[in-house]
Amino acid sequence: MKRILAILMLVCAQPAWAEILVPVRTIRAKEIVTAEDLALKSADVLGALSDPSEVIGKEARVALYAGRPVRAGDVGPPAIVERNDLVTIRFTRGGLTIMAEGRSLGRGADGEAIRVMNLSSRTTVTGRIASDGTVEVN
Structure with a gap:
């Protein structure tokens, strides 16, 4: 029994790795994100997006740097009205x-x-x- 508990504690202590989305190049703010701009990477990052359909076709609200996780607040629907229009x-x-x-x-x-x-x-x-x-x- 002690051995099973020790194994469970060891397994539970390990970080849970998941597939997250990262840009393959720097994407500037106001650019539309395409499928070619993204890759999946194994990492343990809270709040990072993992579904490409949540990002593809959206507009970058901030600069997205290559290899860094993409979060929900980093992208949004494309703007249809610009300032001074x-x-x-x-x-x-x-x-x-x-x-x-x-x-x-x-x-x-x-x-x-x-x-x-x-x-x-x-x-x-x-x-x-x-x-x-x-x-x-x-």
Whole structure:
């Protein structure tokens, strides 16, 4: 019995190795990650991603260095609105829709909140980016 406990303690004391994703080259922020940019590596890193489908086609939010683990916060959906882009601001309430031209004050992806300046009134509003690039204000 003591021998079995000793073996169990020895086995449990060993780190659990898993396959994690690492870039094969340095990927700069705002670049789209492709399958050729990634490799699997055996390591024991908490929070590192291991499923390529969670990374491929996403945009690097920070620089990803070769051989270092990729974490969930390092990548996100690709931005569809860039800073200083001209966008359409849309306000809808009931059957009323008001649209105006605005300038984005940041960059973001579909569904993200962004600040936009209304070019007519010079008022700054916050809205959510729609898939077509318009900014919907409540």
